[in-house]
Amino acid sequence: MSSGEWREELNRLYPKRGPCAICGGPDARHRLWDSIDGYLRVGEPLDFIMDDFSVTKEQVEAVQRAYRKARKARRPLPGRYPL
Ligand SMILES: [Zn+2]
DSSP states (O other): OOHHHHHHHHHHHSOOOOSOTTTOOSOTHHHHHHHHHHHHHTTOOHHHHHHHHTOOHHHHHHHHHHHHHHHHTTOOOTTSSOO
16 A cells, blocks of 8 residues: 555545644644554554544554554654645
């Protein structure tokens, strides 16, 4: 999956919310994505993440793929630039 594809996937699965009121970044969705990523990185079970954030398996997996790709490519994490 290219970076274009995972960007499309995040945009399709998460409604746009505009800029972040906390950090001033271009995409407020990063707060949810960062939280999901944090849970994944400490090994929380998928069902627990889905319950805690009211998201689907597909949504969780899209975040996991996008963050993994960004880290591997040493690129800024999604939400730090307009998708
Ligand atoms: Zn922010």
